[in-house]
Each structure stands twice: as C-alpha cells, then as structure tokens.
Amino acid sequence: MLLLDIITKNLSNEVYIIAEIGQNHQGSLETAKLMILEAKKAGCHCVKFQKSDLRAKFTRFALEREYVSDHAWGRTYGEHKEYLEFSKEQYRQLQAYSKEIKIDFTASAMDEKSLDFLAELKVPFIKIGSGDANNFPMLKKAAAMRIPLVISTGMQTVSTVDKIVEIMKQAGNNLFALMHCVSSYPTASSDCNLRMIPAFMTRFPGVTIGYSGHELGVSISKAAVLSGARIVERHFTLDKNQKGSDHRCSLEPIELLSLVEGINQFKANQTLCKPSYTSNEITQILDEENDELKVALAEITQKEILQSELACRRKLGKSIVGARNLLKGHKLQEVDLSIKVSEPNGITAEKYFDLIGMQLLCDVNEDEPITENVLA
Numbered sequence: 491m492l493l494l495d496i497i498t499k500n501l502s503n504e505v506y507i508i509a510e511i512g513q514n515h516q517g518s519l520e521t522a523k524l525m526i527l528e529a530k531k532a533g534c535h536c537v538k539f540q541k542s543d544l545r546a547k548f549t550r551f552a553l554e555r556e557y558v559s560d561h562a563w564g565r566t567y568g569e570h571k572e573y574l575e576f577s578k579e580q581y582r583q584l585q586a587y588s589k590e591i592k593i594d595f596t597a598s599a600m601d602e603k604s605l606d607f608l609a610e611l612k613v614p615f616i617k618i619g620s621g622d623a624n625n626f627p628m629l630k631k632a633a634a635m636r637i638p639l640v641i642s643t644g645m646q647t648v649s650t651v652d653k654i655v656e657i658m659k660q661a662g663n664n665l666f667a668l669m670h671c672v673s674s675y676p677t678a679s680s681d682c683n684l685r686m687i688p689a690f691m692t693r694f695p696g697v698t699i700g701y702s703g704h705e706l707g708v709s710i711s712k713a714a715v716l717s718g719a720r721i722v723e724r725h726f727t728l729d730k731n732q733k734g735s736d737h738r739c740s741l742e743p744i745e746l747l748s749l750v751e752g753i754n755q756f757k758a759n760q761t762l763c764k765p766s767y768t769s770n771e772i773t774q775i776l777d778e779e780n781d782e783l784k785v786a787l788a789e790i791t792q793k794e795i796l797q798s799e800l801a802c803r804r805k806l807g808k809s810i811v812g813a814r815n816l817l818k819g820h821k822l823q824e825v826d827l828s829i830k831v832s833e834p835n836g837i838t839a840e841k842y843f844d845l846i847g848m849q850l851l852c853d854v855n856e857d858e859p860i861t862e863n864v865l866a
C-alpha cells in the first residue's frame with residue numbers, strides 16, 4: 491500500500507494524494523460517487539470523507555444552536571450536520587464503489603464512535619482532523635488500534651504537536667504521519683506557513699510530514715511538496731460556486747488534475763530525491779516568482795494558533811464537557827469527562843489530563859462545558 495510505504499519511508503520519491511470530499515457531496519450519495527470517480531480520473535490515490543456520530547462529536551447545545559449561514563442545510567447546526575452525514579450503510583456503499591474503481595477510501599474519525607466504525611470498515615488509514623489533534627484520549631485510543639494514522643495539526647500550538655508525537659511513541663506506534671495544516675477557509679497565502687514542513691521534519695525525525703491545504707489554487711500545494719510534504723490533501727468539489735462552507739477553498743477536477751500532474755512531473759524529473767528545498771530553490775523549480783508563493787514560503791520559527799484560525803477553533807475546536815451529571819464537590823475522574831464541540835466553549839481539550847483530580851465548585855450536567863470558574 492502506497493501510503494504505508496511512504497509512512498515507513500520505504501519510498502521517499504512518492505507523494506500520496508488525498509481528495510478530501512468531506513461534506514462537498516451536498517448530502518447526495520450519487521454526487522459522492524461521481525466525485526469518487528472524478529478524483530480517480532484526476533489521478534488521486536485516495537478519497538476521504540468525514541465521519542461523525544453527531545451526539546458523540548457535539549454537545550446537545552451545540553446541535554441545538556441556530557445555524558445562520560448561507561451554507562446552512564438546516565435551521566439548527568444539528569439539522570445541518572444531519573443533512574450532510576452519510577449513514578453506516580452509505581459508507582459501506584461508498585467503500586465498495588471505491589474498491590470497484592480502485593481508489594483508496596477512508597474518512598476522518600470525528601469522535602471515538604466514528605473511530606470504532608472506521609476500524610470496523612478496515613480502511614487503509616484513519617485521518618484525525620485538526621479538530622481532534624488535541625483530543626488526547628482519542629489519540630491514545632487510535633494509537634493503540636494499530637491502524638495507520640494521518641494526523642492534522644491546524645489550530646494547535648507546537649506543544650500540542652509534541653504531545654501527539656509523544657502519545658504515538660508511548661503506544662509504540664510508528665505508523666503515523668503529521669500534516670501541516672492551517673484551519674482557515676480559504677487560507678491567505680501569508681498564513682500558509684509552508685516552512686513549518688521542514689521545521690516539523692527537523693523536530694520529528696523519522697515522522698512523515700504531509701500538507702492539508704485550504705488555500706486557493708495549486709501552486710502553494712506544489713511548493714508544500716518541494717518543502718518536504720509526502721502526503722497532500724486538498725478539498726475537492728465539482729463546482730466551487732455551490733452552497734457549502736468548503737467549496738470555495740476546494741479544487742475543481744481540472745485543478746486537481748493539474749496538482750497531480752505537477753507532482754508527477756517532480757517525480758519524473760527526480761526532483762523529490764532531495765527531501766526538502768529552500769524557499770529560493772522552490773520558486774526557481776516552480777518558475778513562479780509570484781508574491782503569493784513568496785509569502786507562503788516566508789521564514790517562520792514557531793507553530794502557533796493563528797488569528798485567522800480562531801473562528802474555526804471557536805466553531806469546531808473541542809472542549810471538555812461533563813460526560814454525566816456531576817455534583818458540586820465531586821473530584822473529577824476520566825469517566826466524568828467527555829471531549830466534544832461545545833456551545834459555549836469550555837476548557838480546551840488539550841487540558842483533559844490536567845483536570846483529573848480537580849474538584850467541582852458547582853454542579854455540572856452532562857454535555858455542559860467545564861470552565862475555569864467551576865473548578866476549585
């Protein structure tokens with residue numbers, strides 16, 4: 491399997507290309523199948539969806555909130571997400587279709603129940619999206635499953651990325667890759683921070699680094715490959731002008747084809763024999779002296795949460811919430827806490843293990859966020 495060969499570094503002159511269909515299928519199985527076919531025709535190795543168990547991913551209050559947006563498929567956020575969510579049976583059909591036309595099929599596990607389901611489907615790898623990069627209990631569970639993992643790092647700090655790698659090491663799991671990612675839609679070129687790719691390669695030797703991009707166009711993703719990315723994921727759409735939050739920053743079939751062809755050209759020219767190029771070398775190889783590329787390749791020293799990612803972190807970042815009704819004075823244990831998208835937000839997921847043993851100053855009910863002011 492190509493991805494496994496890339497993750498285990500058996501192949502360094504190869505790039506695994508993922509067409510992220512995500513929720514760009516508009517809730518239609520037929521459209522999803524057509525998208526799988528188009529991704530195959532463009533030369534992608536894999537199609538990816540997003541699997542959620544809505545009650546496991548979101549709190550009741552997050553599902554009940556009104557979703558006022560041109561991209562809303564329902565009155566509440568829950569109705570919107572329900573509309574876009576394929577059933578387990580539909581997943582099986584999409585998997586069977588992908589197998590028939592010979593393209594890898596997988597999804598991101600948006601919660602632990604979905605992680606179990608994807609493991610049951612025996613997908614070639616499971617994606618952990620940026621929203622769960624700080625969901626350490628889920629990462630521990632995923633690491634123990636011995637299924638290859640591709641983990642995105644958008645809207646996270648470097649200490650969270652360090653912790654991800656530590657969790658994998660502690661589980662004795664080398665079958666994972668880290669994706670540099672910026673969670674803003676579309677991402678401005680100046681926020682793409684492609685130099686994080688070689689920075690990750692130095693900080694995490696032996697770990698395969700990829701790129702999950704949300705910028706417009708394909709040049710920056712090609713530059714990501716020259717920077718060292720050996721897995722590339724881009725959102726895919728049949729038409730950018732459709733309703734839906736992700737279409738605008740997605741690639742249409744012709745663009746996806748041009749990205750695949752660009753990467754194939756690098757392979758044919760032996761360009762990828764060198765693991766990573768400097769920014770100047772990249773602009774020369776791409777022969778594109780444009781400002782967008784220049785700012786995307788500007789030097790960067792630290793991985794931090796960007797201003798442009800705050801909206802996504804607020805909307806889809808995970809918080810610590812009550813797993814059941816808890817009484818004032820109770821000392822928190824792991825079984826008391828869940829990690830979900832919460833409305834309003836609570837303490838962020840990465841603090842989960844810090845909260846164990848702390849005492850509650852007031853009652854906290856199931857699905858209510860744990861905030862600083864309820865802790866002694």
Ligand SMILES: CC(=O)N[C@H](C=O)[C@@H](O)[C@H](O)[C@H](O)COP(=O)(O)O
Binds near residue numbers: 540620
């Ligand atoms: C962070 C994360 O999960 N991001 C995903 C992957 O990039 C996105 O596809 C979101 O699911 C999408 O933008 C949500 O849009 P809405 O809120 O309209 O359903």
Ligand SMILES: C=C(OP(=O)(O)O)C(=O)O
Binds near residue numbers: 643669702
């Ligand atoms: C959120 C996801 O991806 P990323 O964080 O890479 O954008 C995903 O794959 O579901």
